[in-house]
Amino acid sequence: MKTLVVFVHGLWFTGHEAILLRRRLAASLGAEECNFPYHSVAATISETAAALAAFLARLRADSVHLVGHSIGGLVILKLFEQPLALAPGRIVLLGPPIQGSRAAQGFARLPFGRRLLGRGIEEAVLDGAARRAIEPRRWPGTRDIGIIAGRAGFGPGQLVARFGAPHDGTVLVEETRLPGATDHIVLDAHHAGLLFSRAVARQAAAFLTQGRFER
Numbered sequence: 001m002k003t004l005v006v007f008v009h010g011l012w013f014t015g016h017e018a019i020l021l022r023r024r025l026a027a028s029l030g031a032e033e034c035n036f037p038y039h040s041v042a043a044t045i046s047e048t049a050a051a052l053a054a055f056l057a058r059l060r061a062d063s064v065h066l067v068g069h070s071i072g073g074l075v076i077l078k079l080f081e082q083p084l085a086l087a088p089g090r091i092v093l094l095g096p097p098i099q100g101s102r103a104a105q106g107f108a109r110l111p112f113g114r115r116l117l118g119r120g121i122e123e124a125v126l127d128g129a130a131r132r133a134i135e136p137r138r139w140p141g142t143r144d145i146g147i148i149a150g151r152a153g154f155g156p157g158q159l160v161a162r163f164g165a166p167h168d169g170t171v172l173v174e175e176t177r178l179p180g181a182t183d184h185i186v187l188d189a190h191h192a193g194l195l196f197s198r199a200v201a202r203q204a205a206a207f208l209t210q211g212r213f214e215r
Helices: 016-029 045-057 071-079 102-108 113-126 129-134 198-210
Strands: 003-008 032-036 063-069 091-094 145-150 183-187
Touching (some): 003 045, 016 032, 045 113, 071 113
Parallel strands (some): 003 063
C-alpha cells in the first residue's frame, strides 16, 4: 500500500522551505512525499488548481493526502470545487486565509501592492472579500479536512494591518475558519513558522492518520 503526501506551498514560496515538514510527515505516516510547484504570483488560483489536478492525475498511490500552506490551502479548496478522481486521503491546511485576509487588503493598498501579491491573491482573497462577507466559504465534506492556525502574534502583516484578535503575524485565526471542516486547532506558531514547528508536524500527522487533531 503506497501512501503519498503532496505539499502545496504558499505565496512567494517554492515548497523547498517545507522540506523539514514534508520529511516529518513522511516519516510519521510511513509515506512518500512530493512538492507541487507553481507560480504563486503569476497564476490565478483557478489556473493553479487546474494544474494541480493534472499533477495529481499522474500520480500512482493507494492514498493521497494533501497539505497546503497559506494560499496553497486555497488552491486545494478550489481543486475540490469540481468532481475529482483521486485516491482516498485527507487534507490539512496551515494558516489558510479562507475567509479573506486583512493583511493582504492592507498590502494591496501600498504602491504596487496588488502587483506584488499577484493574480492568485487578487482572485481568491481580494476580489472575493465582499462575497465572503455575505456568504463565508463552506466545506462540502468531500473528504476530511483539518485546519491548523497560528497565534504567535508577530509577523510582516502587522506592518500593513491592525489585527485586534489572535493571529500568526499574517493571517487572523478567525480568517482560517471553515464551516463544514472536520477539525480546527490553534497552535503557538507564526505564519512561516508553521512549516518548522514540531507541534504542527505532529498534529498534521495525527489528523492525516486519524481524521482528528490530538487534544
